[in-house]
Amino acid sequence: MSSGLMESMGLGGLDIAYVLIGMLVFILVLLVLIIIQFSKVSKLQKKLAKFMKGKEAKSLEEEIEGLYKDNDFIKKESDKNRKDIRDIQKRLEYCYQKVGIVKYDAFSQMGGQLSFCIALLNEKDDGFILNSVQSSDGCYTYTKEVKKGECAITLGAEEKEALDKAIGY
Numbered sequence: 001m002s003s004g005l006m007e008s009m010g011l012g013g014l015d016i017a018y019v020l021i022g023m024l025v026f027i028l029v030l031l032v033l034i035i036i037q038f039s040k041v042s043k044l045q046k047k048l049a050k051f052m053k054g055k056e057a058k059s060l061e062e063e064i065e066g067l068y069k070d071n072d073f074i075k076k077e078s079d080k081n082r083k084d085i086r087d088i089q090k091r092l093e094y095c096y097q098k099v100g101i102v103k104y105d106a107f108s109q110m111g112g113q114l115s116f117c118i119a120l121l122n123e124k125d126d127g128f129i130l131n132s133v134q135s136s137d138g139c140y141t142y143t144k145e146v147k148k149g150e151c152a153i154t155l156g157a158e159e160k161e162a163l164d165k166a167i168g169y
Contacts, residue, residue: 096120096127100165102158106133117158119166125149127166129159 052060098121106115114134121127129151131142144153149167151159 093123096122098122098125098127098166098168100162100167102162102165104158107135115158117156117162119146119159119162121146121149121166125167129155129163131156131159 098119100119101116102118103113103116105113115132117129117131119127119129125146125148127146129144129146131144133140133142144151144155144159146163149163151163155163
């Protein structure tokens with residue numbers, strides 16, 4: 001079967017059934033694409049409905065602005081906290097953090113370990129040694145300054161042991 005239209009387009013020898021089958025396949029492909037697009041639109045509508053649930057556009061805008069303000073506040077507070085932590089860490093370097101204590105019997109006739117040495121050091125191993133000697137006449141207390149883990153004055157055995165404990169030997 002030939003058509004005047006087909007012959008004017010130069011397709012007079014082509015069977016019309018092939019053209020119809022081609023058009024049917026094209027329509028089916030378009031139908032599948034339309035179904036896929038409807039599915040995507042449906043998912044987007046559900047997400048939008050969930051996002052806008054109970055909100056109007058104006059109130060949603062105010063809420064988003066509030067979130068930005070809260071975010072700025074949190075950033076400022078975080079920066080302030082970081083600075084405060086650095087300040088605290090600098091101050092801690094000078095606090096006494098290391099302790100070494102040794103109890104001993106200064107005079108064997110006294111009985112009991114009533115005398116003691118205590119070493120208090122900061123992070124840089126600066127501090128002092130406190131030596132308290134208990135005797136029958138009374139209690140005598142001596143201090144010795146420690147710089148970088150060393151003492152300029154000769155240390156007794158108990159004082160050296162307390163200093164070593166504080167340093168961590």
